[in-house]
Amino acid sequence: MNLFLLFSLVNCERGWNHRIITDNAGTISTPNFDYGRHNYPAYSRESWLIKSGSPRHHVLLQFTSYFAIEEDSSNCISDSLKIYDGTNSSSPLLGVYCGVQRPPSTISSGSNLFVVFSSDSSAEEIGFQAHFKGITMEQSNINPMVKCGEYITADEGVFYSPGYPNFYDVNLICMWRLTVNVGKAIQLTLRYLDIENSKYCSRDSLTIATVQNETVENGLETKHLRHLCGKDNNHVQIDTDSNDVLIIFTSDHVSSKSGFEIYHTTGYAQTACPSLTKLNETEGTIVTAVVDDEYDKMLHCSYLIEADPFNVVEIYVDGLISSPDCLQDNLSVFDGDTDHHRNIATVCGSRTSKVFTTTQDKALVVWHLDLPDSTKKAQFTFRQKPNPFKSDLVEIPKPTLSTTTPKQTFPDKSHVTCTECMHNVTRVDSNICHKNYIFEGQVKMPIRKSGDLWYTRVKVLDNFKTGEISIEKRDI
Numbered sequence: 001m002n003l004f005l006l007f008s009l010v011n012c013e014r015g016w017n018h019r020i021i022t023d024n025a026g027t028i029s030t031p032n033f034d035y036g037r038h039n040y041p042a043y044s045r046e047s048w049l050i051k052s053g054s055p056r057h058h059v060l061l062q063f064t065s066y067f068a069i070e071e072d073s074s075n076c077i078s079d080s081l082k083i084y085d086g087t088n089s090s091s092p093l094l095g096v097y098c099g100v101q102r103p104p105s106t107i108s109s110g111s112n113l114f115v116v117f118s119s120d121s122s123a124e125e126i127g128f129q130a131h132f133k134g135i136t137m138e139q140s141n142i143n144p145m146v147k148c149g150e151y152i153t154a155d156e157g158v159f160y161s162p163g164y165p166n167f168y169d170v171n172l173i174c175m176w177r178l179t180v181n182v183g184k185a186i187q188l189t190l191r192y193l194d195i196e197n198s199k200y201c202s203r204d205s206l207t208i209a210t211v212q213n214e215t216v217e218n219g220l221e222t223k224h225l226r227h228l229c230g231k232d233n234n235h236v237q238i239d240t241d242s243n244d245v246l247i248i249f250t251s252d253h254v255s256s257k258s259g260f261e262i263y264h265t266t267g268y269a270q271t272a273c274p275s276l277t278k279l280n281e282t283e284g285t286i287v288t289a290v291v292d293d294e295y296d297k298m299l300h301c302s303y304l305i306e307a308d309p310f311n312v313v314e315i316y317v318d319g320l321i322s323s324p325d326c327l328q329d330n331l332s333v334f335d336g337d338t339d340h341h342r343n344i345a346t347v348c349g350s351r352t353s354k355v356f357t358t359t360q361d362k363a364l365v366v367w368h369l370d371l372p373d374s375t376k377k378a379q380f381t382f383r384q385k386p387n388p389f390k391s392d393l394v395e396i397p398k399p400t401l402s403t404t405t406p407k408q409t410f411p412d413k414s415h416v417t418c419t420e421c422m423h424n425v426t427r428v429d430s431n432i433c434h435k436n437y438i439f440e441g442q443v444k445m446p447i448r449k450s451g452d453l454w455y456t457r458v459k460v461l462d463n464f465k466t467g468e469i470s471i472e473k474r475d476i
């Protein structure tokens with residue numbers, strides 16, 4: 001009995017087994033998976049972050065027929081498989097699964113899919129096995145008998161679930177990507193919706209998401225607006241703030257309904273650019289949004305350039321056309337990540353060939369137009385370069401001895417106790433890299449000389465960031 005208790009306790013404390021998978025294709029399965037011959041253990045804590053590694057590739061996850069997870073009467077509380085559309089469990093939930101009905105093929109709207117499996121203390125089953133691979137939107141249609149999904153660039157139109165108004169097929173993944181001109185925002189009206197209903201829309205679902213960002217580093221990033229199933233004929237209107245929208249319809253291998261009809265049109269966006277675009281590449285060129293003459297809203301686009309910690313940012317404005325009045329239109333560069341930092345420059349009119357450099361590893365560039373029109377635009381190039389004021393070695397002032405203190409000589413010993421302590425109280429903040437430490441310090445001697453090395457101790461009186469400091473100066 002004691003032995004059993006001890007064993008349970010150890011298992012209870014088992015941590016999460018988290019994996020990040022960047023392979024283009026592969027297989028995941030529950031612990032001990034053996035094609036039905038073994039069950040997963042109690043207290044399993046497994047997660048997989050599957051990354052397609054490319055903004056063009058979505059993650060497709062397809063389950064084999066070996067699927068059994070303890071089923072309970074309260075929505076998979078005991079043991080469960082959860083699939084999230086993103087990088088972690090804060091991302092939108094696509095489904096929660098237990099029992100013996102295997103999940104539908106699942107696709108990420110962006111470049112990442114997060115899969116979590118957990119089991120409780122009793123009643124284990126054979127678990128699951130699923131194959132994953134990175135696929136493009138063109139490859140996403142997994143049912144060769146059904147044509148579905150397409151790129152749409154028209155400002156207005158209608159599209160339907162396959163076979164509408166007849167029942168849609170089983171085993172579908174259909175993706176529509178609607179892209180219109182910058183400055184416009186896509187509006188959707190769900191004229192008809194009848195999709196097999198399930199908790200969390202885990203079986204059949206319609207997902208509507210906007211494309212937020214496409215970078216080599218982070219892949220395709222999306223934001224869910226809706227994850228729908230069930231019946232709704234109220235002509236729900238969804239006003240996105242984006243000119244780039246993804247709509248994904250998936251169905252599992254049983255039970256169909258008559259699907260959906262979506263009308264799409266465009267309005268003008270509140271702003272023709274995202275409120276904040278983050279840029280962390282080594283260098284790049286940005287051309288701000290060009291709007292058409294009908295666009296009549298204020299334009300305010302912010303670009304945050306994040307350099308490596310030992311770099312600063314150089315910004316080269318080589319194309320600017322705006323009103324000559326900087327109060328109406330301007331391009332502003334700030335020495336930090338917000339507009340509360342020092343304003344390095346504000347330019348307007350027709351200017352070329354201006355170079356600005358930050359003193360920090362972040363720069364904020366803001367492009368503001370009170371009255372945009374199609375002639376106004378800005379172009380700038382950013383580039384990271386080493387911070388000339390920053391190195392691994394922290395410089396401190398050479399200690400000076402007060403005239404009342406006799407000059408010390410250091411015996412040839414590794415440890416020296418000065419007969420008379422030397423003190424040098426000084427502010428050292430101007431000699432310390434601001435990024436790492438913000439403090440006022442009191443440099444306290446004694447200094448110990450060992451070979452060419454001098455050491456000093458710093459007592460931090462008032463620091464704003466936690467951490468320790470050790471100061472070393474060579475070759476004094």
Ligand SMILES: [Ca+2]
Pocket residue numbers: 070078079119120121122123124
């Ligand atoms: Ca269980």
Ligand SMILES: [Ca+2]
Pocket residue numbers: 196203204251252253254255256
């Ligand atoms: Ca279904």
